[in-house]
Every structure is written in structure tokens, then in C-alpha cells.
Amino acid sequence: MTTRLEAGGPLDRSGGPLDRFFDLTARRSTVAREVRGGVTTFVAMAYIILLNPIILGGATDVTGAKLSISQLTTMTALAAAISTIIMGLVGNAPLALASGLGINAVIAFQAAPHMTWPQAMGLVVLEGVIIVILAVTGLRERIMNAIPLAIKHAIAAGIGAFIALIGMVDSGFVSPGDGTPLNLGTGGHLAGWPVLVFVIGLLLMIVLYVRRVPGAILLSIAVATVLAVILNSNATIAAKAWGTVVPKLPSKLVSTPDFGLIGKVDLFGGFGRAGVLTALVLLFTLVLSGFFDAMGTILGLTEEAGLLDEEGRVPKLGRILAVDGLAAITGGLTSSSAGTVFVESAAGIGEGARTGLANIVTGILFALTLFLTPIAAVVPAQAAAPALVIVGALMMTQVAKIAWSDLDIAIPAFLAIVVMPFTYSITNGVGAGVIAYTVIQTARGRWAGWLLWLISVVFVAYFGITVIEKIFGIS
Numbered sequence: 001m002t003t004r005l006e007a008g009g010p011l012d013r014s015g016g017p018l019d020r021f022f023d024l025t026a027r028r029s030t031v032a033r034e035v036r037g038g039v040t041t042f043v044a045m046a047y048i049i050l051l052n053p054i055i056l057g058g059a060t061d062v063t064g065a066k067l068s069i070s071q072l073t074t075m076t077a078l079a080a081a082i083s084t085i086i087m088g089l090v091g092n093a094p095l096a097l098a099s100g101l102g103i104n105a106v107i108a109f110q111a112a113p114h115m116t117w118p119q120a121m122g123l124v125v126l127e128g129v130i131i132v133i134l135a136v137t138g139l140r141e142r143i144m145n146a147i148p149l150a151i152k153h154a155i156a157a158g159i160g161a162f163i164a165l166i167g168m169v170d171s172g173f174v175s176p177g178d179g180t181p182l183n184l185g186t187g188g189h190l191a192g193w194p195v196l197v198f199v200i201g202l203l204l205m206i207v208l209y210v211r212r213v214p215g216a217i218l219l220s221i222a223v224a225t226v227l228a229v230i231l232n233s234n235a236t237i238a239a240k241a242w243g244t245v246v247p248k249l250p251s252k253l254v255s256t257p258d259f260g261l262i263g264k265v266d267l268f269g270g271f272g273r274a275g276v277l278t279a280l281v282l283l284f285t286l287v288l289s290g291f292f293d294a295m296g297t298i299l300g301l302t303e304e305a306g307l308l309d310e311e312g313r314v315p316k317l318g319r320i321l322a323v324d325g326l327a328a329i330t331g332g333l334t335s336s337s338a339g340t341v342f343v344e345s346a347a348g349i350g351e352g353a354r355t356g357l358a359n360i361v362t363g364i365l366f367a368l369t370l371f372l373t374p375i376a377a378v379v380p381a382q383a384a385a386p387a388l389v390i391v392g393a394l395m396m397t398q399v400a401k402i403a404w405s406d407l408d409i410a411i412p413a414f415l416a417i418v419v420m421p422f423t424y425s426i427t428n429g430v431g432a433g434v435i436a437y438t439v440i441q442t443a444r445g446r447w448a449g450w451l452l453w454l455i456s457v458v459f460v461a462y463f464g465i466t467v468i469e470k471i472f473g474i475s
Helices: 017-022 031-045 047-057 069-091 103-114 117-137 140-146 149-171 193-210 216-232 269-274 276-304 317-333 345-350 356-378 381-401 407-423 426-443 450-463 465-471
Strands: 097-099 339-341
Touching: 017 356, 031 216, 031 345, 031 356, 047 069, 047 097, 047 103, 047 216, 047 356, 047 381, 069 097, 069 317, 069 339, 069 356, 097 317, 103 117, 103 149, 103 269, 103 276, 103 426, 117 269, 117 276, 117 317, 140 450, 149 193, 149 276, 149 381, 149 407, 149 426, 193 216, 193 381, 216 381, 269 276, 276 317, 276 339, 276 345, 276 426, 276 450, 317 339, 407 426, 426 450
Parallel strands: none
Antiparallel strands: 097 339
16 A cells, blocks of 8 residues: 655654654654644644534523533533543554534434433433443444445435534524525525625635645634624624624633533433433434444544555554543533544644654644633634535535445435435434335345344334324323
8 A cells, every 4th residue: 555654754763762652663653743743633623622612502402501612612622632642542543533523413403402411411421331332342343234334324424414504504594484494594695794704714614625725624714703703893783693602802812721511411311301212312323423433434544544454454443442432421521522533633644643642742732722712702603604514515425435326225325314404303314214224125025134123113213202102191
């Protein structure tokens, strides 16, 4: 395999502590390369510090409660720092972790409407525990074989369409229509300065991203935020037009981190509040999204870094998957949603990162941002939402891996993709795809497998939860 391992100067063969611990020489890397790669990865994914609080902070739980943007910013940075550093030390891989886009949407828009925030974060902790168990027991292979690969690709694509729609709705680019479910802007036309900020931010992000400018997403959010602050200084623009966050300069840029959300977790309360079946389906969706997304990302990034062995296996895969599970647990305990491996780690790999030392650098930079939380309170949804659209587009590229000429695959994949944004539910999309696939296999006279049948039965019960509650007299 041809890689970029030899680019960037002479190798450090000093055999020092860092070299021995991280296998720098064995992986043909240097301390300088790892530092450069770690910084690049941080710049590429630092947008999550701003975006995750926007997603979680813009939703309300079943009681109408909201999470603090300031506290969420602190927790997002803290969880990313802890998880990324642990991955570097334990997995020795240049795979940075932070709150996963898509997974946080499940928490904000699927779990929270049925339970309190502590109960929803309890499900995140349970997700992480399950992923750790699956990783250390080797059960991941059986689960991967049970869910068809095409459905996994479709789930990723569907989540991409869903989060892109969330971004458009939050920014005001799309709104409920008169006589139609959705409209462009207001009354079918774009109007207002906040929407202009979204459009400019999106166009800028597209240009920078396709030109492979490092930190394209973060830079675009920053530029759009500055524009929003300038426009908001004009008294003719109503503050309510911006939504949850009004773009105005904070009284200070540096503050003491607010750790108030740490430990705000109710592990099993969600089962009582939302019902056992609903909570189980939500938990299943979290595990499915987090576990398989991480698997694909890990395999792709380690191959890009040239770290696979001669048999195509990932070194220390068990440890890496276990740390990914620990990242989910950390995310739940900090109320920042489940952490997962970020595909933006590819930016650091492209700059030479090959070991966990790059992760240490990235993690330290995340830790430093703990003192910059007031900045997050300046960023309106219109400035951050373009990132949802861009990330959604990247996730939609998974459709290229689906055999659309095979209707046995195409129909369930299509349902999984479109049902998510059409019903504003990731859970519904996963269920539609799995059930359709199982039914089609049965109609073809094929056995879909007991595990897939079990999953389908769970989803059928979920879709018919109202009928089931009436039958058993559950209020």
C-alpha cells in the first residue's frame, strides 16, 4: 500500500520515551509530525464545541427543561479532551473523539421528548456500557453480520439528510408551509438578515471545504458569527429573529469552566418515564448508530494511515473499540451526548499523524478551550447550521455504496433514508429499513436470521406502541 508515511523530513530514531511508548519509529513518524497532525485534527473538528451545544441546547425535554449552552460547551470540550487522550494512551491511534453528530440528534429530538435530560443521558451511559461489552466479548462480528451492510450505509445517509433538515429549519431557511408541510423561508421566499447569515455561511463553508482549506467548517462558523454580531448591532433587527442564541459580544472572552452538568444522570429512570419498549428502542438506536458508525470510521482512517497489518486487521482494535464505548459513557456522564471517533481525524492523518501522540496534542487543545466558553454564547444557529448541512452532505455519500439496481436492497435502504427526515425521526428510519429488509427476504423464501427477526419484532412493537398500550391498559 502506498501511503504518505515518508513525507515530511527525516525520521526521529532517538529511541526516547515518546518514541518507545508510541512506536514512532516503527510507524515511520516523528514528534513534529504528530504535533502537526494533532493540531490539524483539532482545527478540523473544533466546530463541535460550538455545534453540539446548539443542537442539545436548542431542544427541550419532556418537562420543557433546557440545558445551559455555557455548561454544554464546557462539557463538550471536557469529554472530547478526556476521550481523545485516553484513545491516544490506550489505543495508540490518531483517532480523536468528541460528541457525535447524529447521535446527539437522537438524544435531542428522539429521547428528550419522552424523558428528562438526566434520563436521556442515562441511556447514553448504558449505550457506552453495551458497546464496551460488545467490544471485549467479540460479539461485534455477530451484530455486524446481522445488519446488512447496505442498511448500515442507508442509516448513515438518512441521518445525514435528517441533520441537514434540522440545520435548515433551525436557521429559518425552511419553515412550516401554508398548505404544504415545508416551505422555503417564510411564505416560500427567503427574508430577513438571520437567513442571509445562514446562506452566506453555507456558501463560504462549501467553497472552503471543497478547496480543502484546513478548518473550513470552523472558519466559516467564525466568519458567519462575526457577520451576525455586526448585523445584530443594528437596532432594527429584533433579537427574537435569531432564535435561541442572540449574537452579541460577551462581557468577557475567558471564564471559569462550568462543570454543573457532571454526573447529572439517571440510568434507568427513562424506562419508567417513556416506557420500557420506547426506551429499549431508543437505546438500540443509539447503540446501532454509535457502534457501527465508529467501526466504519475506524477501519477507514486506520487504512488511510497505513496502520493495517498484512491481513487487513487494525492493531489493538479491541482496545480502540473499548475506548469508543468509554467515550459514550463519558459523554453521558457529562451530558454532552455520546462521544465517538471523528472522521475529521483524517485531516491530522493527512498531515502525518500515525500514533496516539497526535491524540495527546488534540486532547490538550480541547482542554484549553474549557476556559473559552463565553465565545459559544455568541454563535447563533444561523452561523452554526451550515455545518449540519455540510456534514449531512458528507454522510449522504454513503448512498454510493448501495446496490440500487437490486430492489431487495434498494427498497429497504430507500425507506431507511427518507423516513428519517420525513418523520423527523432517526428511530423511525432505522425501523422502516430493518422491517422492510426482513419482509422482503421472507417473501423471497430466505431466512433473514433470528437476530434480525428479533430486531424487526422490537420495531413493530415500537411502531404499534399506542395500540399495545391500549390493549394492556397502559396510560
